[in-house]
Amino acid sequence: MITLEFVNVLMGLMMAGIAIVNVRDTTNRKRYNNAAFWGLYAVTFLAGSHLPNFVNGLLVIAMVLIVAIGKLGGAPSEQTSRADREVSAAKWGNRLFIPALTIPAVALLGTFTLKGLQVNGVPLVDPKQVTLISLGLATSVALMVGMVMLRPPASAPIIEARRLMDAVSWAAVLPQMLAALGAMFALAGVGPIVAGILSRWIPLDTRFAVVATYTIGMALFTSIMGNAFAAFPVMTAAIGLPLIVHRFGGDVVVMAAVGMLSGFCGTLVTPMAANFNIVPAALLELPDQNAVIKVQIPTALMLLTANTAIMYLFVFR
């Protein structure tokens, strides 16, 4: 059976390759820092499933120390000039889109077809991880299509991956680090403590106050945790179910659906939701790491108001 370990190996090999390209780049003064950072990251993918948790913890701490003390070097400039790329773009035309669109096409195809596939009664692909494994497969297929079509030097993909990865730099690891923080929050019982404070300190004796506390609380708590999925069970257990549904007789479906979407408004405004907000700023090489958040704030506020109105109007029908 193909499991998530397949994706881990792909990630590990890519990170190891990026570390090697960095070591060999004598123009980068921080090359050993970058190489050590991506190299350690590669180890967590290739060996993480077999190492003791304590060793994995130390590996991650070492990565963080490299960033904190040694700092990482920036990305190298592009290997081809803009003029070269204009010529090449004119030569290949719209065929250049084929490998790029292969990624979503194969990912979708895989998600739909691999789920039911069995060999000797055993599922070919871990049914719980079909989407992620399909995405891993899709990127591999797209790379093969690109290599066959464009016939670049064999080292081109990993050199280019290194250029993009070093542009994103430590931000590439931030979403995963935040997921780990969320797990530590859960371990320490942070959610119930915050919900307890909220429900004690805010007067909740009218329908509107309860609805507004729930929607705004979802957005606020999501922006602290970086994830509406972490906020939903806590806020709904503290306010949604006991007050909106049980005390005031609200509809559980409207409460839950609109409550989750209120949380998403919080996701739009927080650096804690790094994969949506900080990573794209790094990926698009924006000097302000909060540039994407700043664009999203007005929409998030208006939409949170709309959600509060929707819930107030429809939950008590």
Add this chain to the structure above:
Amino acid sequence: MVFVGPSLHVTLLPLIGILIVVAGFALRFNPLVVVATAAIATGIAAGHATIDVISAFGKAFIDSRSVPVVWLALPVIGLLERTGLKERARTVISGIRVATTGRLLLAYLALRQITSALGLTSLGGHAQMVRPLIAPMAEAAAEVRWGELPERTRNRVRANAAAVDNIGVFFGEDIFIAIGSILLIRSFLDQNGIHVEPTSLAVWAIPTAVCAFVIHGTRLVLLDRSLKAEIEGGGK
């Protein structure tokens, strides 16, 4: 006041992680360092031994290895960029005369919401779609009108391209019944003895989806005017 005396430390101490995150982000320390520090501090504040905390932290990090899977797209995206993908995306948009930055992003917003509502969330994303295709196209649509863009305007167009991808998927995906958030809502309510149909949850995501399109769509239409004013005003 509920929290008094020694119980204050027992009950509120695990919140130190939140404090570290808020202070660290506000003081602009490196976010990766801030978040890792907060994770370790939270575990220690909850009263666990240091070795157990590092182990739990290591396990949590290893268990989250599927989060960065999108980076696997970088080798092929980089290869295509090297061969002129962004330049080609620009040329295509320059040929469509009615395309403006705002209209292009509006079309992408609609496309992203509709495809996400059908469960096709993997048809977008910052690494696969925004950096190689949507952002260069949005920049090109502005360049056709005003020539080379000032750095500030270029960055603003790019940030808007990233924002549309987020808003489109957030307020589209919940209309699809098998998405993670719907499954989470159902399992949470099941644990509390309440059974709900996924379709009814999905239906109640529609009003918010419509509001999101109207609100952000209006802002995108206004974006063209704002960009024009910014460029013709000499960047001030």
